Amino acid sequence: MTSTATTGPLQGLRILDISTVIAGPWSTTLLADLGAEVLKVEMPGSGDALRALPPYKEGVPLWWKVANRNKRGITLDLRREEGRALLGQLLPDYDVLVENFRPGTLDGWGITREWLHGIRPSLTILRVTGFGQTGPYRNRPGFARVFEAMTGFTNICGEPDGTPLHLGFPVADAVAGLFGALGILSALYRQQRSGEAVGQEIDCSLMESMFRVLDFLPIEYDQLGVVRQRSGNISQYAAPGNVYRTRDGRWASIAASTQRIYERLCAALGRADLADDPRFVTNPLRVAHRAELDAILAGEIAMHDLDALGVLLEKNEVGFSPIYDIADIFRDAHFAARKAIVDVPDEDFGSVRMQSVVPVFSQTPGAVRTSGPSLGQHNADVFAQLGLTAAQIGGLREAGVI
DSSP states (O other): OOOOSOOSTTTTOEEEEOOOSSHHHHHHHHHHHTTOEEEEEEOTTTOOGGGGSSOEETTEEHHHHHHTTTEEEEEOOTTSHHHHHHHHHHGGGOSEEEEOSOTTHHHHTTOOHHHHHHHOTTOEEEEEESSOSSSTTTTOOOOHHHHHHHTTTGGGSSOTTSOOOOOSSOHHHHHHHHHHHHHHHHHHHHHHHHOOSSOOEEEEEHHHHHHHHSTTHHHHHHHHOOOOOOOTTSOSSSSSEEEEEOTTSOEEEEEOOSHHHHHHHHHHTTOTHHHHOTTSSSHHHHHHTHHHHHHHHHHHHTTSOHHHHHHHHHHTTOEEEEOOOHHHHHHOHHHHHTTOEEEEEETTTEEEEEEOOSSOOSSSOOOOOOOOOOTTTTHHHHHHHTTOOHHHHHHHHHHTOO
16 A cells, blocks of 8 residues: 655645646645645535546545545635635645636635735745636636637647547646646745745636647747648658557557658568658658558558567667557556556545556655545544634534535
């Protein structure tokens, strides 16, 4: 079992997470993996909406267990004065607060920046929203698919003559969570270096996070007037690069994005002549003639079973992978050697398996200590630390404050 002791380079950092669903909570989970102490705050009764999303086992939400691992959890109705007062008692012990309500929502509950900084001046506040704190769309609702579509990402996914495709995972949430975690660490670094007493507010929008990762689309349009479109599995910037069917009906993803790798691919397939073909001697020429090149390579690859092809390409140092599903990943020797999947203690199922911590630190490694907490699991411990008696905690629970 993974140790429950807090380890990692962020040991000592304390975060209040009052955000919901994926992007905000995921930013704090990434930091919790690296040793931060995170207290997850949920609404009494209903809890975080992520609890209502599948997959389930025996009625228990599994996504929740990964997305909020390494956290303690309490319930607190922040809309009520008693809830706000308890939040105020918690704040002095925390360095960061993360929220993802629509702009102005917390202000309406009296939880303004001035109120927060009046209690904890050094508090760093991460605000994760769909469209940001300003602009004409600031109050629009939005989910990952909205921002994947709006930033042009969905438009470049799919076959050239097919429907734009959303992927089977909310990529925009994960991307915004990464930018949120980066923002927190950047603000804390600045605060430490400058000695400033007042913490920063960080405005992290899913729209801008997703747009940022589409690196060259804006400059390509600005300078060349090109509106990039769908190309299926074909790489748009290097050739060859595609998903190829093997003789045994399986699939291989092959990328030969540099000249040397392309030449090694040709040699591996017994087609060294393709390296000297005038149509294919440089990457720009291969991109211009990729349909012809791809047809030739697809024919060659189709003469090999996947396992034999893998041995051949590995021997020739060609970038290659079978198209894995999750069962393949659980069987893969490299994932096992890297301990990329770990056993995690879980109160419902004894233990569950999930991804390990990324990245790996040589001296202060992070760890997955626990799966996500049950609703209000740590109410008694946390509120007792504030000086509340068992009777007071029971009264708050009966009143629906916790």
